[in-house]
Amino acid sequence: MPEEKTDHKTKSESALLEEAVLDHWQKCDLDGLVAKESLRRKKQFVFFDGPPFANGLPHYGHILAMSIKDAVVRFRLLLNEGVILKFGWDTHGLPVEYEVEKELNLKSRKDILKFGIKEFNNNCRNSVLKYRVEWEKVIKRLGRLGSVRDAYITMSPDYMEAIWWVFKQVYDKGLVYEAFQSLPYCPRCATPLSNFETSQGYKENVPADSLYVLFPLRESPEYLLAWTTTPWTLPGNILLALGGDFCYLLIKILEGEHQGKSVWVLKERVSSVFRDISYEVLKEEKGSNLIKKYTRGYKPLFSPLKKEAAIFKDCLFRLVEADFVSAEEGTGIVHIAPAYGEEDLLLTEAIFGKEKAKEIVELTQHIDSSGQVKKEFHLFAGSSVFEFNDLLKEKLLKEGKVLKEEKIFHSYPFCWRCDSPLIFYALPAWYIAVSKIKNELVAANKKIHWVPAHLKEGRFGKWLQEARDWAISRQRFWGTPLPIWRCLKCQNIRVFGSKEELLKAVGQRVTLEDLHRPEIDTVLVPCSCGAQMKRVEEVLDCWFESGAMPYAHQNILKDFSGDVEKFLKSGRFPADFIAEGQDQTRGWFYTLLVLSVILTKKPAFKNVIVNGMILAKDGKKLSKKLRNYPEVSEVFASYGADTLRLFLLSSPAVEAKEVRFSSEELAKTAYKSLNLAKNLLKFFQDYAKLHNLKDFVVCFQEETILDFWLKHRTFKAVLKTKEALLGFRLAKAAHEVIDYINDLSLWYLRRNRDRVRADVDSQKARIMLSNLLSALYHLAFMMLPFTPFFAEHIFLTLKEYLKEGQKLPVSLQLALWPNTEGYNDEILKDMLLLRKLVSEILNQRKNTQINVRQPLRKATIAYPGFLIEENLTAYERIICEETNILEVVFKKAKRLKVNIDTQIDEELRFLGAKREFLRLVQNLRKLNNCKLSDKIDLEIFAESEFIYKLAKEVNKEYGKRLLINSLTFRTQPENNFLTAEIFGNRFWLSIKRHF
Secondary structure, X not given: OOOOOOOOOOOOHHHHHHHHHHHHHHHHOHHHHHHHHHHHOOOEOOEOOOOOEOOOOOOHHHXXXXXXXXXXXXXXXXXOOEOOOOOXXXXXXXXXXXXXXXXXXXXXXXXXXXXXXXXXXXXXXXXXXOOHHHHHHHHHHOOOOOOOOOOEEOOOHHHHHHHHHHHHHHHHOOOEEEEEEEEEEEOOOXXXXXXXXXXXXXXXXXXXXXXXXXXXXOOOOOEEEEEEOOHHHHHHOOEEEEOOOOEEEEEEEOOOOOOOOEEEEEHHHHHHHOOOOOEEEEEEEEHHXXXXXXXXXXXXXXXXXXXXXXXXXXXXXXXXXXXXXXXXXXXXXXXXXXXXOHHHHHHHHHHHOHHHHHHHHHHHOOEOOOOEEOHHHOOOOOOEHHHHHHHHHHHHHHOOOEEEEEEEEEEEEEOOOOOOEOEEEEEEEEEEOHHHHHHHHHHHHOOOEEEOOHHHHOHHHHHHHOOOOEEOEEOOOOOOXXXXXXXXXXXXXXXXXXXXXXXXXXXXXXXXOOOOOOHHHHOOEEOOOOOEEEEOOOEEXXXXXXXXXXXXXOOHHHHOOOOHHHHHHOOOOOEOEEEEEHHHHHOHHHHHHHHHHHHHOOOOEOEEEEEOOEEEOOOOEOOOOOOOOOOHHHHHHHOOHHHHHHHHHOOHHHHOOOEEEOHXXXXXXXXXXXXXXXXXXXXXXXXXXXXXXXXXXXOOOOOOHHHHHHHHHHHHHHHHHXXXXXXXXXXXXXXXXXXXXXXXXXXXXXXXXXXXXXXXXXXXXXHHHHHHHHHHHHHHHHHOOOOHHHHHHHHHHHHOOEOXXXXXXXXXXXXXXXXXXXXXXXXXXXXXXXXXXXXXHHHHHHHOOOOOOOOEEEEEEEEOOOOOHHHHHHHHHHHHHHHOEEEEEEEEOOOOEEEEOOOXXXXXXXXXXXXXXXXXXXXXXXXXXXXXXOEEEEEEEEOOHHHHHHHHHHHHHHHHHXXXXXXXXXXXXXXXXXXXXEOOEEEEEEEEEEO
């Protein structure tokens, strides 16, 4: 459990220790020293830090990502590699605009235009770094290296200008185009979204009302039955699509409201559609024949939106063939509304051509860009698209145009920022032709090392295989404006890659300090035709800015004069390492790769760690509303940042898996391991002080077999931890460290306590303490990536005991990873077998209910053999001491088998009594807060001679060990005496410190 209450106003010892370390780092300017040392080092480790938004407080997802990044950076610095640390702030885009809209109570794009773009963007500018101070506090308190003072900011003029440069490179390669397409669209934000933004917002089991709609044929009393989950799109219907090779049945309805009507339905769907309705089959026909037969098509459900639509009366509202018609759902007849569907628009373009299809969309698009029904439609005008959906559904049901209604639950996309349901909406937008470089993207991905590995060919690889053109324009306000100017007369286009280029084209003195809207919109450029060119309205997708960060944050335009080859030779690209959450496989990771392949023909990063989600202890998402998680500040105060870091970094969350988080889990796992490490250091300090020992050297001395084991156990831990960290396997590395702490504490220290007792010669004690110091020294390096505060504390503490401690650097972070020789695997395997034998003996004791303090005569062990047989005597002694058995007999056998002699004679009983008496005295020393060097006066009153005899024997054998100065037998107990009992013999005892 935590050291103190979880009231974060009361800080635990861990928190106070960490704050002392923070103070040390600040006083020595560790960030500055690391930065200087990094510049000096020959080998550089390039790290790109993805910029977070600072208009919201950091949460556990951010803590996890920051911990991962810091762990890798700290480790690489220990390897004598330089790391240039540069934080960043993401300041543009919908996340910022949405928060400002809420603050200003603006409900739509129209409200923003009425409020004023300039004033709105000024509010965005003031909002983006609203929580910067809080972020900086968390970053510092987490123990993350690096200064945030010189962080890059995506809204800065230099960054934005570099974004223009990147865009122009893409444009000059012929990969930017404008097109009229149907896109995922947020009516609330009044802007299209890219396919990967859309993929981030899908929700499962979203309820929807689906309708089976009756479309009457013109030249027959029959109907075509179409199924839709979006009734609001029906006014935009222009065609009905069938499968040419599919078979359709003409069904006569025998009951209900539509009794007597005959409807065409796909043969495979009849049983499903009419499962609750009586019917008979009249005839069967192929889809292609129906299309030929009913050339005059069907009657529209609604009048055309505009009178001009009459020009299409001969080509609209007819039957067509389409290959996307499915036999798996619906009716096999698909209603086509090109204004609101991607496949619908493509089919319309294939039939009528792109220009005519665009005109059809403009004439039939009854929903405006803000998601409201247009006034021209004269039916529920002004209602929102989803209000309209319900109103229209009721109207169609009332008019008898619907066969039946069904509630379905399906996967549906929502806006990744405002959480509003999306629609598909046809509109002009600017694209990057990602489909043209799909093969190059797949090839580049093969060069990337992914953790976890399955993402390479799985989630990310499959996404690349299906890569679609990237819609990069947003009909918004707060972002880097698209650097595209279009002539108002001839429609000619010019793209500018810098402010200097633009001003040169303007041809007159123009003051342009801010590249944001609306200032940039006032800049007109002369066209070769004699007219003026005006900038297109859109701003860039903020994901483009994130994907361009390798070039923008390193100022490729100014520092490298826009020379890509020079930039590549600088050694600052690609990144050796990046890390973010799994959602970035379709976000930042993707945009980084797309732009790097276009600009450099290389991946932007070599290694990537992908983290999973942190959930509440009940498996639900963390929610402020539900308060189902402890505040970060509370965890820092009660458990310390090290505990939180170790918990996260040792969890499956560092390999893209979900992890449940709670204070209880912290206490059971990471907190427990850290406490063991703290006790190890305290033990060393206490006994080094007891024996007045200093001037140690980091060197293992092999006086016993356990010393030999410790040396090689340490070397293996150092090598395995390094190996895992080099492979970016943080959880594996963290568990190597945790296992080592357990072995050091629960095996080596527990087996060697007697070597440093107060009655032991100080020079003998020095050997064990020297080995413990050497182990702790190596442990500090292994812990640093995960628990930097306590690792630093170990290092600073040990410096005071080392002979040449003053020559060590001011911080462990400035030292280098220890060079360890290979390890002897035989002694490690032997010790594992030995501990297994000990565990088996202890289990047999437990099963026979014989306390470990009760000595037993003999254990017989049949075993296949140790690897180092000459250590057999030493192994026997360890087993005897660990299991309280007087003799161990080894016998060679193929299978391992252990038998213990459970017979207890009087001699063994008396030995057990001595052990129990010894434990009581030791506990009394603790209860009386005796120091390790304090001598005691022991007083006893007993009702039997057995206890007096026992006390005399213990004093004779263990008096020096227990530091008993005198043993006195009293005629009656005092009030402060402790009552005890051994084998039914009651007695009272007390101790006093002897001065």
